[in-house]
Amino acid sequence: MINQIAISGFRSLRDITIELERLTVVTGANGSGKSSLYRSLRLLADVAQGRVIRSLAEDGGLQSTLWAGPESFGREVKAGRHAVEGTRRKGPISLKLGFAGDDFGYAIDLGLPLPSSSMFSLDPEIKSETVWMGSAPTRSSIMAERRGPSVRIRGETGAWRQAFQTLAPVDSMMTHCAEPTEAPELFVLRERMREWRFYEHFRTDREAAARRPQIGTHTPVLASDGADLAAAVQTILEIGGADDLREAVSDAFPGAEIEIDEAGGYFELRMRQHGLLRSLKAAELSDGTLRYLLLIAALLSPRPPELMILNEPESSLHPDLLPSLARLMAKASARSQIILVSHAPELITALEENASIKRIRLAKDFGETLAEEEDPARWTWPPR
Structure with a gap:
């Protein structure tokens, strides 16, 4: 089961980490960031399919999907005593996506390409990728890592093997380095991500x-x-x-x-x-x-599938069908982890009557999507 998802720099998701359960319901008002959360999960799945660069380009490129606010908010801004202003950046411009479960974790960092004469200006670059065992990336738990064009993979003995030295910035190590014999952890994780389903x-x-x-x-x-x-x-x-x-x-x-x-x-x-x-x-x-x-x-x-994500399945359904849908989803959650994005109170109430769920309510604060009533989850982004 996936325990955490983390997104940084995507639309209104400036920096958010969400804890998941077997059946997680994401709700919130219109414009609170539900669609952005759903879209970011699709981008994660696109990595394993080799489509993440194209998907971002179809959205207008990385520049159009990046968080549009400042890198951080000061106390004076939060207190309303100072206007929101741009400041000198401390970190690189990037879009980061990641998840962690009981056994594997994965994170990817996408950034802007260097200035060039290429016409492919909408193509972002993959700056780094990391796969680790367990809940968090540490020196001993990292099994594969990509920094720029270089990819190295840890073998059974614990020794590192150089898998790539010139991996193109638009190619993921998930699609180009996952081999059942040379990189079994990477291969297993890729195949599991490919089975995620979105409806x-x-x-x-x-x-x-x-x-x-x-x-x-x-x-x-x-x-x-x-x-x-x-x-x-x-x-x-x-x-x-x-x-x-x-x-x-x-x-x-x-x-x-x-x-x-x-x-x-x-x-x-x-x-x-x-x-x-x-x-x-x-x-x-x-x-x-x-x-x-x-x-x-x-x-x-x-x-x-290991993970199923449903986006507003209540659309076009009569309210009388929502209790039946809740019972169906509760039964399905015994076989698959489910993330439901919904703003139908009747469906959520019916789900609570049929299963143990975790409800996450999203809200906006200074244009940033936050999870209300959620204690900040611990998450460590691997370095570029």
């Missing part, structure tokens, strides 16, 4: 792929856009928890059942409801009903 704003409009027949193959993991819903449901029925699926559907829609039609290799989801003479195709279901079925397929995956 937000499933498409349920008339043209949504989930409403149309799709080629069916074994689908133990629902796609992030839910396009393979029918195949994911059939996979649960055949190799997953068929009884759990039927129970989840019945809990939300009493008397209803879902079934999958197959024609020429194409799968189509249908829903049979009490009182109707025929089953309804996915194309005929309401947006809320289809969205809830997508959540069922995600949360009952036959291949549960």
Whole structure:
């Protein structure tokens, strides 16, 4: 389980460390930084996929995503006796992301490139990366580290091995140095990060792929856009928890059942409801009903991830469905660690009735996102 996540220099997250539990709920007013927290977690996952540089470039580059305020706030500013002003920086301009669990920790530091004639001005550079064993990086716990273009990895005997001397500033050691024999800790951590799953704003409009027949193959993991819903449901029925699926559907829609039609290799989801003479195709279901079925397929995956992050799953759902969703999420948290980003009090209250949760409320102070009522967690950033 991941115990801590740390973000520094990303949008309104000037410097924040959050303690996590098995089921963590992040809430707060609009504009408090919930989306920034969710986006920063996606960036961490993008490191393992080799996409973090492109993802930042698509957001407008590092300059557009960096914390826009001063490096720090003095007491006079906090007390309202002095205006917020820029000061001479003590540290380098950087975006830092990290997490730590019971066994592994990882941190990455991205910075601005040196002035050059290159047209790739939106590409930030990876300045440093560190992987360690345990909860904090120490001289004895660090297993792999990257400083600029140089990467070294600690072997079984404790001796360091030079893995790279000229790693490009846009390439991560997670993708270029993770080998099952030469760097097993790095390899295991990368594969675990690649299995993190993010679900937000499933498409349920008339043209949504989930409403149309799709080629069916074994689908133990629902796609992030839910396009393979029918195949994911059939996979649960055949190799997953068929009884759990039927129970989840019945809990939300009493008397209803879902079934999958197959024609020429194409799968189509249908829903049979009490009182109707025929089953309804996915194309005929309401947006809320289809969205809830997508959540069922995600949360009952036959291949549960180590970490699942849900961003406002209550969108388009009728309030009557939120208690059922809470029960479904509580059951899923026994198999996966879950981070829920939500501002639906009904859903959060229902979750508290069904599981032990940790609630983190975000708020803004001088433009900075802070976790209310949270004691500052201890976190040490590895040096560049």
